[in-house]
Amino acid sequence: MKYNIPQILILIYVVALTLSCKPQKTDHKDSGKPVIAFLDAFVDETIAQAKTGFYKALADQGYQESDSSITILYRNAQGDIPTLTQACDYFISEKVDLIATNATLSTITAVQKTNTIPVCMMVSPSPKNANLLDAQGNAPKNLFGVYETLAYIDTSVTLINYFFSNAKHLGVIYNQAEPQSVSALEHIQAACKPLNLKVSVVSVSNSSETQLAIQSLISRGIDCFFAMPDNSIFASFEVIAAACKVKKIPVFTSEAGLVKRGALCAYGADMYAWGYQAGEQAVQYLKSDRKTIPAPMLVNKRIRVFNKKVAEYFKIEASLAKFIML
Amino acid sequence: MEFYTVALLLGLAFVPLALGIFLSAKVFNIPDITTDGSFTLGAACFAVFILIPMHPILTTLLVLPVGALAGAATGLIHTKLKVNALLSGILVMTALYSVNLLIMERSNIPLIGAANIFDQVNNPAFLLKNMFIVVLIVLMVTGLIIWLLKTDFGLTMRAAGSNENMIEAQGVNPDKIKVIGLAISNSLVALSGCLVTQLQGFADINMGIGIVIAGLASVMMGEAISNRFKKSSIVMPVLMVVFAAILFRLFIAFILAQGIEQVYVKLFTAALVLVFLSVSKLNFIKK
Numbered sequence: 001m002k003y004n005i006p007q008i009l010i011l012i013y014v015v016a017l018t019l020s021c022k023p024q025k026t027d028h029k030d031s032g033k034p035v036i037a038f039l040d041a042f043v044d045e046t047i048a049q050a051k052t053g054f055y056k057a058l059a060d061q062g063y064q065e066s067d068s069s070i071t072i073l074y075r076n077a078q079g080d081i082p083t084l085t086q087a088c089d090y091f092i093s094e095k096v097d098l099i100a101t102n103a104t105l106s107t108i109t110a111v112q113k114t115n116t117i118p119v120c121m122m123v124s125p126s127p128k129n130a131n132l133l134d135a136q137g138n139a140p141k142n143l144f145g146v147y148e149t150l151a152y153i154d155t156s157v158t159l160i161n162y163f164f165s166n167a168k169h170l171g172v173i174y175n176q177a178e179p180q181s182v183s184a185l186e187h188i189q190a191a192c193k194p195l196n197l198k199v200s201v202v203s204v205s206n207s208s209e210t211q212l213a214i215q216s217l218i219s220r221g222i223d224c225f226f227a228m229p230d231n232s233i234f235a236s237f238e239v240i241a242a243a244c245k246v247k248k249i250p251v252f253t254s255e256a257g258l259v260k261r262g263a264l265c266a267y268g269a270d271m272y273a274w275g276y277q278a279g280e281q282a283v284q285y286l287k288s289d290r291k292t293i294p295a296p297m298l299v300n301k302r303i304r305v306f307n308k309k310v311a312e313y314f315k316i317e318a319s320l321a322k323f324i325m326l
Numbered sequence: 327m328e329f330y331t332v333a334l335l336l337g338l339a340f341v342p343l344a345l346g347i348f349l350s351a352k353v354f355n356i357p358d359i360t361t362d363g364s365f366t367l368g369a370a371c372f373a374v375f376i377l378i379p380m381h382p383i384l385t386t387l388l389v390l391p392v393g394a395l396a397g398a399a400t401g402l403i404h405t406k407l408k409v410n411a412l413l414s415g416i417l418v419m420t421a422l423y424s425v426n427l428l429i430m431e432r433s434n435i436p437l438i439g440a441a442n443i444f445d446q447v448n449n450p451a452f453l454l455k456n457m458f459i460v461v462l463i464v465l466m467v468t469g470l471i472i473w474l475l476k477t478d479f480g481l482t483m484r485a486a487g488s489n490e491n492m493i494e495a496q497g498v499n500p501d502k503i504k505v506i507g508l509a510i511s512n513s514l515v516a517l518s519g520c521l522v523t524q525l526q527g528f529a530d531i532n533m534g535i536g537i538v539i540a541g542l543a544s545v546m547m548g549e550a551i552s553n554r555f556k557k558s559s560i561v562m563p564v565l566m567v568v569f570a571a572i573l574f575r576l577f578i579a580f581i582l583a584q585g586i587e588q589v590y591v592k593l594f595t596a597a598l599v600l601v602f603l604s605v606s607k608l609n610f611i612k613k
Contacts, residue, residue, distance in 0.1 A: 045434070176588065208526070
C-alpha cells in the first residue's frame with residue numbers, strides 16, 4: 001500500500017506544533033495568594049477604562065500580577081454570548097476566589113451560573129433594574145460591587161431643557177438586545193413627558209445600521225439627540241456626531257468618552273472611577289475573612305463634562321463654570 | 327429625500343458584496359461564508375492604511391489583494407485539505423475575527439477627518455459627489471465582472487460550477503479554478519467593506535457579522551427577477567443582482583421611515599421582501 005508521505009509528515013508536524021503551544025499549568029492554589037477572574041463581555045475602549053480602574057485599585061492595595069501577589073484570569077467574550085457562558089463555566093471550574101464582571105451581560109451571566117463564588121460587578125445597573133431580584137425581592141447573596149441607577153437620566157434631560165428650552169423633539173437610538181438600554185429608554189420617556197418633549201426612537205441591532213437610523217431620526221425632525229450608554233452607540237458614534245453636526249442638533253449623553261468624540265455635554269458616571277471603586281470593594285473582601293459578602297453600593301463619582309468646541313459651535317456662553325471643559 | 331440618498335449610497339456600496347456572493351454562490355455553486363470575515367478585513371485594512379497616511383485611491387486598490395488572500399485561503403482549505411466548502415468558509419471567517427482584531431489593534435477605529443476617495447473630486451459645488459464616485463466604482467466593477475464572465479476563463483469558471491467532471495475531462499484543473507474564483511469573490515467583498523467604511527467614517531470589528539445574509543438575499547432576489555427573462559446571457563442575472571442589492575437597502579430605509587413601533591421593523595422588512603418576490607413571480611399575461 002502506498003502511503004502519502006508528505007501529507008503524513010505535515011499532519012505530524014502540525015500536531016506537534018499544536019501540542020507544544022500548551023502553556024505551563026501552574027498550581028496556584030497552594031501558594032495561598034488569591035486567584036480572581038475578570039469577565040469582560042465586549043472589546044470596547046470605553047468599558048475597558050473600568051477594567052483599568054479595577055486593576056489600578058488592586059495594585060494600589062498591593063495586589064499586582066507583576067509581583068505575583070495575585071493571579072488574575074482574564075477572559076473577553078468579544079460580544080459572543082456562548083463564549084461568555086463558557087468563560088464563566090471555566091472560572092467556576094477553576095474555583096476562583098472572586099469573579100469581577102464588567103458590563104451588564106457579564107454580571108447577569110455570572111450570577112445565574114454561581115451562587116457561591118462572590119461576583120463583584122461594575123458598569124452594571126442595580127440588581128432591581130437588571131431583573132436579578134428573586135420572588136421575595138432580594139438580590140443574589142453573592143453579588144456585590146458598584147452599580148448605577150437611572151437617576152442620571154433625569155439630570156441629563158433637565159440639562160437639555162436648561163440649554164435648549166425650545167427643544168420639542170428628542171431623538172434616541174438604542175440596541176434592544178442590551179437590557180440596560182431598554183430600561184433607560186423607558187426612563188427617558190417618563191422624564192420627557194412633563195417637559196412636553198416628544199421622544200422618537202429607532203432601534204438597531206449592530207453598529208452598521210446606525211447611519212440609516214440617524215438619518216431616519218433627522219428626517220423626522222429632531223431638535224436634540226441623547227446617546228445611550230450602549231455598545232452599538234459607542235462603536236458608531238462618529239456617524240451620529242457628524243450627521244447631527246451638519247443639522248445643528250446637539251448630542252447629550254451620559255458618557256464622558258463620547259464628549260471627547262463630539263457630543264455636547266455629558267452627565268454620568270466616570271468609567272475609570274467606577275472600576276476603581278469596584279476594585280476597592282474587591283480588595284476589601286479579599287483582605288477580610290471572606291465569610292461575609294458586602295452589599296452592592298451605588299457609584300459615587302459622577303462627572304459633568306462639556307466639549308468646548310461644540311459649545312462654541314452652538315453659541316452657548318461660559319456660564320458653565322461648574323462644568324468640566326473638555 | 328436626503329434620507330433616501332444615504333440609503334441609495336449604502337445600497338450602491340453593497341453592490342460589490344452582492345456581486346462577490348453571486349460569483350461564489352451562483353457561478354461556482356460554493357456556499358461561501360467567508361464573506362463575514364473578508365468584509366471586515368477590507369474595512370480594517372483600509373482604516374489602518376489610510377491612517378499611515380496613504381493615498382485613498384491606492385488604499386482602496388490595496389484592499390483587493392488582501393480580500394483575495396482570504397478567499398484563496400478558503401479555496402485552498404477546501405481543495406487541498408478536502409474540507410467541505412461551507413465548513414472551510416466558516417473556519418476562515420472565525421480565524422479572520424482574530425486577524426482583524428490584530429490588524430486594527432482595537433475594536434473600533436474612527437476615521438472622521440481621514441482622507442477618503444470622496445475627497446478626490448475637487449469640485450465643491452458637486453452636491454452629490456459621493457454618489458458620483460460610488461456610481462463610477464459600481465459601474466466599473468459591474469462592467470469588469472460581466473466582461474470577465476464572457477471571457478474564456480469566465481466560461482471555464484461557469485462550467486466549473488455547472489459540471490466539474492466535464493471541465494476536468496477538458497483538461498482544466500478544477501481546484502485551481504475554485505481557488506481563483508473564491509479569491510476574486512472575496513476581493514470584491516473586501517472592496518465593499520472598504521467603501522462602506524469610507525461612507526460611515528469608522529471601522530468596527532462587528533460590522534461584518536450577518537452581512538452574508540444581506541448579500542444572499544440580494545442574490546436570490548436578483549435571481550428571482552432575472553428568471554422571468556428567458557435569456558441565457560449572463561448580463562441579465564448580473565444586472566438584476568446589482569438592482570436587488572440597491573433595492574434591499576431601500577426597502578430597509580422605507581420601513582425605517584414609516585416610524586412603526588421598533589419591535590416590528592425586522593418583521594416588516596422580511597414581509598416587504600416576501601411581497602416583492604411574490605409579485606415578481608406573478609404572470610400578468612394569461613397564456
